[in-house]
Amino acid sequence: MRARHLRASPWTSSSVDLLKSQGGDHATRHSSFILPARLPTEFANMHLTLKKISPALGAVVAGIDLARPLTEQLRLELLNSLVERQVLFFRDQHLTPQQHRDFAAKFGDLHIHPIYPHVAGVREIIVLDTQKIDLADNAIWHTDVTFAEKPPMGAILRAEKLPETGGDTLWSSGAAAYAALSHPMREMLEKLTATHDFVKSFPVERFGGGADAYAKWEKARLDNPPVRHPVIRSHPITGDKSIFVNEGFTSCINELSGRESKFLLEFLFQHIAKPEFTIRWQWQVGDIAFWDNRSTQHYAVDDYRPNHRVMHRATIIGDVPRA
Numbered sequence: 001m002r003a004r005h006l007r008a009s010p011w012t013s014s015s016v017d018l019l020k021s022q023g024g025d026h027a028t029r030h031s032s033f034i035l036p037a038r039l040p041t042e043f044a045n046m047h048l049t050l051k052k053i054s055p056a057l058g059a060v061v062a063g064i065d066l067a068r069p070l071t072e073q074l075r076l077e078l079l080n081s082l083v084e085r086q087v088l089f090f091r092d093q094h095l096t097p098q099q100h101r102d103f104a105a106k107f108g109d110l111h112i113h114p115i116y117p118h119v120a121g122v123r124e125i126i127v128l129d130t131q132k133i134d135l136a137d138n139a140i141w142h143t144d145v146t147f148a149e150k151p152p153m154g155a156i157l158r159a160e161k162l163p164e165t166g167g168d169t170l171w172s173s174g175a176a177a178y179a180a181l182s183h184p185m186r187e188m189l190e191k192l193t194a195t196h197d198f199v200k201s202f203p204v205e206r207f208g209g210g211a212d213a214y215a216k217w218e219k220a221r222l223d224n225p226p227v228r229h230p231v232i233r234s235h236p237i238t239g240d241k242s243i244f245v246n247e248g249f250t251s252c253i254n255e256l257s258g259r260e261s262k263f264l265l266e267f268l269f270q271h272i273a274k275p276e277f278t279i280r281w282q283w284q285v286g287d288i289a290f291w292d293n294r295s296t297q298h299y300a301v302d303d304y305r306p307n308h309r310v311m312h313r314a315t316i317i318g319d320v321p322r323a
């Protein structure tokens with residue numbers, strides 16, 4: 001994996017050089033090599049480690065308790081690791097919804113979902129509960145909330161209750177999928193934009209039953225008219241390009257005919273799901289996944305019903321996607 005060139009990076013050039021010199025193909029690395037040269041003592045004593053899961057994306061982070069207050073250095077380190085590995089996993093993080101919200105809020109303003117229910121008293125934490133909503137909705141490759149003008153920069157998902165087996169989640173790297181395309185294909189895609197539509201994943205027949213649900217759905221639809229995003233998005237921190245269409249919300253490619261759009265989207269949806277670009281996470285209660293929503297998609301495997309599964313999610317608002 002090549003070294004990353006961070007835009008507006010907080011790191012010193014020597015620490016970035018060190019990052020380059022260490023390559024990134026080691027299965028485990030100590031995180032301190034990308035920290036600013038002079039560490040405050042309290043952080044220098046922490047033993048944060050990252051273990052890669054696959055070449056394309058993913059790392060398990062150990063040595064951190066997310067319920068504890070986060071130093072600015074640690075926040076930057078996590079952000080840097082997130083951008084580099086695209087999905088970070090943390091085991092044994094038994095956070096309250098308030099702690100979950102507070103941790104997520106360190107990375108940006110939090111999104112309030114227009115449809116999904118939330119934890120009582122904590123509007124920023126969505127509850128994905130198989131006894132309350134039909135989670136087959138997430139058994140499709142999707143990037144969260146791309147129907148918004150400013151889709152999330154990331155999301156932080158925590159496992160509350162799990163079936164004995166099943167209920168894994170897969171992530172795919174849009175950056176790895178983009179990098180595997182031929183030059184002519186990349187060049188063509190970079191000129192295109194796509195429409196992302198709230199209604200594609202939240203159709204009225206599923207979410208508008210009954211007067212109250214219909215009123216909520218109609219408001220959500222009016223607040224979120226279809227938006228246009230580039231088909232290939234440049235990451236705002238690294239500049240790396242990613243495929244930014246997803247089966248959940250992307251309805252068409254604007255510059256193409258209906259048939260061309262359908263074929264090209266179908267190709268991209270299949271391409272992004274290739275095992276080479278994906279990882280699969282087997283959850284334990286208390287696990288947290290923190291993903292970069294600008295460069296990934298995910299798929300929640302729907303193989304465990306009628307067993308009960310409950311997940312909590314915080315969603316961090318991002319910026320307007322740029323080509």
Ligand SMILES: O=C(O)CCC(=O)C(=O)O
Nearest residue numbers: 128138144169300311313
């Ligand atoms: O429940 C999961 O594993 C994933 C949830 C999901 O797809 C989402 O939060 O968008």
